[in-house]
Amino acid sequence: MSKIGIFNWHRLFKTDKFYLLVCASSLFVLIILFAITVFLLFSAMPALESSQTGLLGISWYKSSEANNILDFCLPLVFSTILSSLLALVIALPVSIGVALFITFYAPPKLAAIASWVIDILASIPSIVYGLWGIFVLCPFLNVFTGNLISSPPRVLFTLSIVLAVMIIPIITSIIRDIYTGTPHLDIEAAYGLGATKWEMIRLSVLPYGAQGAMSAAMLGLGRALGETMAVLIILSPGRSYSFNIFGVSSHQTIAGNIAAQFPEANSLGVSLLTVTGLVLFIITFLVNWAAKKIAKSGVANV
Amino acid sequence: MGQRIDVEHLDVFYGKFMAVENVSMTINPNQVTAFIGPSGCGKSTFLRTINRMHEMTDKATVKGSILLEGRNLYSSEIDPVQVRREVGMVFQRPNPFPTMSIRQNVLAGIKLNNKSLTKAQADEIVETSLKGANLFNEVKDRLDSAAIGMSGGQQQRLCIARAIAMKPSVLLMDEPCSALDPISTLAVEDLIYELSSNYTIVIVTHNMQQASRVSQRTAFFNISDVGKPGRLIEMDQTTKIFSNPSNQQTENYISGKFG
Numbered sequence: 001m002s003k004i005g006i007f008n009w010h011r012l013f014k015t016d017k018f019y020l021l022v023c024a025s026s027l028f029v030l031i032i033l034f035a036i037t038v039f040l041l042f043s044a045m046p047a048l049e050s051s052q053t054g055l056l057g058i059s060w061y062k063s064s065e066a067n068n069i070l071d072f073c074l075p076l077v078f079s080t081i082l083s084s085l086l087a088l089v090i091a092l093p094v095s096i097g098v099a100l101f102i103t104f105y106a107p108p109k110l111a112a113i114a115s116w117v118i119d120i121l122a123s124i125p126s127i128v129y130g131l132w133g134i135f136v137l138c139p140f141l142n143v144f145t146g147n148l149i150s151s152p153p154r155v156l157f158t159l160s161i162v163l164a165v166m167i168i169p170i171i172t173s174i175i176r177d178i179y180t181g182t183p184h185l186d187i188e189a190a191y192g193l194g195a196t197k198w199e200m201i202r203l204s205v206l207p208y209g210a211q212g213a214m215s216a217a218m219l220g221l222g223r224a225l226g227e228t229m230a231v232l233i234i235l236s237p238g239r240s241y242s243f244n245i246f247g248v249s250s251h252q253t254i255a256g257n258i259a260a261q262f263p264e265a266n267s268l269g270v271s272l273l274t275v276t277g278l279v280l281f282i283i284t285f286l287v288n289w290a291a292k293k294i295a296k297s298g299v300a301n302v
Numbered sequence: 303m304g305q306r307i308d309v310e311h312l313d314v315f316y317g318k319f320m321a322v323e324n325v326s327m328t329i330n331p332n333q334v335t336a337f338i339g340p341s342g343c344g345k346s347t348f349l350r351t352i353n354r355m356h357e358m359t360d361k362a363t364v365k366g367s368i369l370l371e372g373r374n375l376y377s378s379e380i381d382p383v384q385v386r387r388e389v390g391m392v393f394q395r396p397n398p399f400p401t402m403s404i405r406q407n408v409l410a411g412i413k414l415n416n417k418s419l420t421k422a423q424a425d426e427i428v429e430t431s432l433k434g435a436n437l438f439n440e441v442k443d444r445l446d447s448a449a450i451g452m453s454g455g456q457q458q459r460l461c462i463a464r465a466i467a468m469k470p471s472v473l474l475m476d477e478p479c480s481a482l483d484p485i486s487t488l489a490v491e492d493l494i495y496e497l498s499s500n501y502t503i504v505i506v507t508h509n510m511q512q513a514s515r516v517s518q519r520t521a522f523f524n525i526s527d528v529g530k531p532g533r534l535i536e537m538d539q540t541t542k543i544f545s546n547p548s549n550q551q552t553e554n555y556i557s558g559k560f561g
Binding site for chain 1: 353355358383384385386387388390391392393395397398399400401402410411414415461464465468
């Protein structure tokens with residue numbers, strides 16, 4: 001009938017109330033996303049248009065010794081991606097292990113408790129993880145690394161562990177749901193051939209859950225990229241492209257930098273921070289897009 | 303070669319519920335034996351005890367014994383995983399591994415046993431197994447394409463190929479044609495008939511015509527009431543069961559008076 005674009009105008013004008021409600025809700029989300037984009041672009045403008053001399057008026061820009069805005073952003077981007085990827089590398093195997101344990105190994109009661117704990121962990125605010133990182137993990141790691149690196153070890157390695165702990169619950173809970181849904185037929189196919197439990201998991205569960213695990217990982221990565229409080233508390237900031245994850249004062253993430261500089265930034269400073277925020281926005285956007293892409297290709301394969 | 307199966311006083315339980323009571327029978331080697339009976343009579347449950355697949359269901363247990371060429375499958379030193387490698391199974395719906403190619407599917411079971419398979423050995427197993435399942439000519443040009451791209455009947459024959467690649471002595475089939483169209487069913491039935499010269503085949507079917515077409519012997523199971531255990535009522539030559547059964551219940555079932 002009168003279905004133009006994404007809306008069914010005919011139904012809209014017939015004032016189907018529920019239809020109006022769901023349309024308004026989804027429109028609201030779209031408008032918010034659009035508004036954020038516009039806001040970021042507008043408030044990033046002054047810094048993007050400013051000359052190098054203008055930017056040098058910002059004390060922390062000057063002390064960063066950057067030649068231009070890009071030069072300023074890239075070390076932050078590097079550290080953000082490095083810390084998040086490292087966190088993911090730690091978190092993904094653990095999450096898969098926990099999900100497999102809950103789904104196939106644990107006795108039902110223990111599985112229920114473990115599931116419950118995972119869901120609780122997912123809802124703990126990030127500042128608590130940050131505090132745990134600085135008060136518990138740092139002194140703990142210091143026992144092993146005390147002679148090698150600064151004490152306490154407020155370095156990217158420590159941060160990545162905390163980020164990993166933060167994203168393990170969400171990744172685990174998604175993967176657990178996927179593994180639970182492994183078709184009975186696939187499981188029996190493996191057992192029928194004389195597979196042990198682990199061989200059954202390898203033949204049936206892991207291939208079935210591979211795409212879903214990938215998109216769960218991307219969601220976790222998205223979280224780690226945007227994490228602020230834990231970074232602010234743990235990392236002693238610096239600027240470099242160093243892969244030395246134990247290096248002191250050599251990394252700072254985008255979100256951590258914004259939180260650190262924002263309280264004392266002048267208007268051009270705020271604008272410059274917004275530029276970095278815009279970059280983070282684009283990175284998370286790409287990660288989510290990749291997650292969707294992977295999830296979709298999974299559906300096509302099945 | 304097929305092996306003989308002797309079942310002695312077998313009871314199957316789900317928790318405390320007795321699903322099948324006191325089944326004793328002999329299944330002859332290199333023959334097709336069909337299990338028929340109304341829904342819920344325990345024929346599938348009983349079939350799954352022959353390769354201990356019932357243990358995949360929570361709290362399923364058995365009493366009694368099943369002897370495969372005199373070896374008790376339920377003695378304590380027997381590993382259920384090993385039982386399933388010797389007693390192959392084909393399921394109600396085709397279930398090739400969805401992410402694997404045709405070739406990988408055929409080799410899936412073999413690779414569990416034998417990690418170091420040369421390419422030539424693997425090629426030979428794939429070819430003989432697929433030929434054994436009457437599938438080779440249809441798929442020989444696309445062995446590396448996804449198994450789920452095939453028709454339902456081809457997928458089921460692939461599952462049979464996957465099972466016979468393990469060189470089992472017994473093949474269990476749990477309503478293998480119930481998800482297939484008549485033409486695919488015919489292809490699978492032909493295959494079952496051919497396979498019976500090398501394997502002991504046990505097939506559960508809802509379809510009495512199918513039982514009379516493919517099997518040499520038929521066992522009829524029944525339940526007296528809902529919640530009561532299933533029992534073996536009668537087992538005999540298929541021709542006798544369908545022409546002149548000795549038990550009244552069998553007579554009623556095959557003549558369509560119930561079920």
